[in-house]
Amino acid sequence: MRQILITGGTGQVGTELAAIDWPEDVTPLFPGRDELNLADPASIRAYVGEREIAAVINPAAYTAVDKAETESSSAFSINAVGPAALADATRERGIPLIHVSTDYVFDGSKNAAYEVDDPICPINVYGASKAAGELAVRTGNPRHVILRTAWVFSPHGGNFVKTMLRLSDRSELRVVNDQKGCPTSAADIAATLATIALRQLDDPDAPCGTYHFVNDGPTTWFNFASEIFRQHHQHGAAVPVVHPIETSEYPTPARRPTNSVLSTARLQDDYGIKPRHWREALADTLARLRETNSAGSHG
Template identity: 55%
Template sequence: MLETEQPLSILVTGGAGQVGLELLAAKWPDHITLHAPARSELDLGNPSAIERLFSSRAYAAVINSGAYTAVDQAENEVAAAYSANALGPALLADATRAAGIPLIQVSTDYVFDGAHVGEYNEDEAVQPLGVYGASKLAGEMAVLRGNPRSAVLRTAWVVSQHRTNFVKTMLRLATERHTLRVVNDQHGNPTSARDIAEALKTITLRMIEDEAAPRGIFHFVNAGATTWAGLAREVLALSEAHGGPTAKVENITTAEFPTLASRPANSRLATQRIQREYGVVPRPWQSAVYEIVDQLSAKE
């Protein structure tokens, strides 16, 4: 730590999630510490829990990576989804504005309906198809309205070595079946939780240092796009190359794999704004997925 640098604490919500774990694992400057209370201590929908935290210590910023992320279950658990994804961000926006500190909110490609041709820019019209996307959109609006010093990082198709995600599901299913039937008509950007954490770190540190740092909505995803079937093929080929399980992938349509919540057919996000304003340049999704399969293989 340089002598001139004061120790600073950043509140991280959802510290046990894919992105939260990568935020905690990232290398931060020596004068920064992360405080990631367990969910039992910080329920996003609980105003007194948030008040208690803010009165117990001074934070330099908040990164809200906690969220209700069960897309299908949200259709039947509307109140729980809105409590975590809309009320939580609104409470954090009030608390951070009162403290005069930046709030960095993580959001989703599911705020879009997928009807757009090409990549979505940050100012494209939003139209969520389900409860999860609608609750996350309400959270975005609460943050942007509630704290002028805020940024919303929309990301997509999050994968990592942690918890449950599409990469881990494909690897598990490959140990059980010879052929996997996977949707091939939804297009998006697989994105590493580790890379999201790095992007969040860049934004957060700049926003702490510089009151005039760029704010508003930013899209961040790994470079390049594919379908779920394309991602499955890549994962299984990498797994096979690592001596792990593999399977054949059969393309199916969304109509052949009905889910409770509808998903956008195209949710590819354009990342020029974060590249231009924060110098964050995403690596190709294949490189990110390689790293994850490699990490998971090493654990075997």
């Protein structure tokens, strides 16, 4: 029986990893924070050292982008110190570490999709902490895969899709239209992480390095919101009128990259993973939310 340690089990991606139909000879471990604290390297060493673990998937992160501007120590503890300790522990045991990172390591100034080898230049504390985590993993364990993703949504936790649905009873909404990216399903990220982890388990020579995974199709937050409401309205819901605005009209403590579009070419080449379009992934997520709400209303 091969055990895969998975951090962040209550997060969007962690929740989807728990729903994966893993092979019979693979057991995923989802320790709680009382068992494994990413901000405590000693906790990480103890947990990994006391178990026969075949691989580690690390989607856990401090993701409060705006709060990170004033909580940099917390952001760096979880997003950089934790991954460094995981890299040390996995390297010592010769096992692969699959680490989730973010589009926010880029400054957003490029006029095309970011490739994995483009220079990073984070413009906020969260991005800087994730860039530091990447460096720790990259230098700490040669058997690593860093998977950058962006604009994550799911039926779980807090995300843009759920926020828009919560605000759908308003008559009008204003949404930023000058930031580009690729909305990405947490379920699709989880499936990609599982594919990579199983390949790493079965093949010691499986490709390592940095990759991007996002759902296909660049868009803006405004167009993403418009599509959420279009699909929501198809099922009889009343929806607001959405107005495009510029980032300058919606100031936030942390700056956001203007362009967060990521190229998935290397992942397709090395792992054969071809992302589906985000609209299709969104339709699945909205259907799951309707099922949950329907079950709740009858419960």
